[in-house]
Amino acid sequence: MRYAAGVDVGSTQTKAVIMQDDGHEKKMIATALVDTGANVQKAGGNGFAAACKEAGIAPEQVGYVVGTGYGRYKIQFGNTQMTEISCHARGAHFLFPNTRTVIDMGGQDSKAISIGPEGNVLDFVMNDKCAAGTGRFLGNAADVLAMSLDDMGPFSLKGKNPVKITTVCTVFVESDILSYLAQGKKAEDVLSGVNLAIARRTVSLARRVPVEPAITMTGGVSRNVGMVKALEDVLGVTLQISPLAHFAGAIGAAMYALEKVNEGSEAGNGEGAHAANRGN
Numbered sequence: 001m002r003y004a005a006g007v008d009v010g011s012t013q014t015k016a017v018i019m020q021d022d023g024h025e026k027k028m029i030a031t032a033l034v035d036t037g038a039n040v041q042k043a044g045g046n047g048f049a050a051a052c053k054e055a056g057i058a059p060e061q062v063g064y065v066v067g068t069g070y071g072r073y074k075i076q077f078g079n080t081q082m083t084e085i086s087c088h089a090r091g092a093h094f095l096f097p098n099t100r101t102v103i104d105m106g107g108q109d110s111k112a113i114s115i116g117p118e119g120n121v122l123d124f125v126m127n128d129k130c131a132a133g134t135g136r137f138l139g140n141a142a143d144v145l146a147m148s149l150d151d152m153g154p155f156s157l158k159g160k161n162p163v164k165i166t167t168v169c170t171v172f173v174e175s176d177i178l179s180y181l182a183q184g185k186k187a188e189d190v191l192s193g194v195n196l197a198i199a200r201r202t203v204s205l206a207r208r209v210p211v212e213p214a215i216t217m218t219g220g221v222s223r224n225v226g227m228v229k230a231l232e233d234v235l236g237v238t239l240q241i242s243p244l245a246h247f248a249g250a251i252g253a254a255m256y257a258l259e260k261v262n263e264g265s266e267a268g269n270g271e272g273a274h275a276a277n278r279g280n
């Protein structure tokens, strides 16, 4: 049995997955999600350890680990690192092989990736300059409304008359929200207005790469059903969203890692290269 791991150390959350190849079938056998926190290196190690535990295997049994994540910041985790763009593309292709466009919305940035039939990256565009239109922005909105992240999506779906949000700057949106509430607007209408403002911004970013169907959404914000609906309304199409969408980057990384393990064993190296430098 061969095992490989992908660890996506995001700015907000760290995702790890373990892939298994028994020679016939490639199967994902474990996932783990931990908050990244201040120590990025430690988060990678914690996520990897949690995924191994979930899989019921020892870390030493994992033949190769690919690390990814964190936009413009470099992480040093695993046997090798790959860009999150390549990993999200590969992961989205694994989840939905017909994917031609990936929209990833994470905690700190959002990106759109145009991909080929094999999951290869053709072009991409990224907004990583400010928090507007990202998970963090939505998190702030949830805080202002004293609501949990889990609740905000379903709650916003109740909004029938979305308010007009004029700014998507994190600094100003809080006062925008509060002034709407003070005017007596319903919280669900305020939240659906926030979602629509972010969706418009994200779609205009995405249009800088060709937005071809089928479109797959990845990243933690894909768990926010209100944000998903707003994106679909603005795009006019349905998005493909797997229950594992949050793990797409880690899945892509694990797919690359599995290739390395298999290359290693074909070259007669037994279970493949040893996973060194996994962080601690």
Ligand SMILES: Nc1ncnc2c1ncn2[C@@H]1O[C@H](COP(=O)(O)OP(=O)(O)OP(=O)(O)O)[C@@H](O)[C@H]1O
Binding pocket: 009, 010, 011, 012, 013, 014, 069, 070, 071, 105, 106, 107, 108, 109, 110, 134, 135, 136, 138, 139, 149, 150, 153, 218, 219, 220, 221, 222, 223, 224, 246
């Ligand atoms: N259950 C949930 N419901 C709604 N939103 C969620 C949920 N879980 C996570 N999120 C959102 O997902 C975001 C984190 O997503 P993700 O893990 O993809 O980001 P990241 O990879 O750490 O960030 P980046 O890619 O920007 O570096 C959070 O900011 C939050 O808004």
Ligand SMILES: [Mg+2]
Binding pocket: 010, 011, 069, 070, 084, 106, 107, 219, 249
């Ligand atoms: Mg990410």
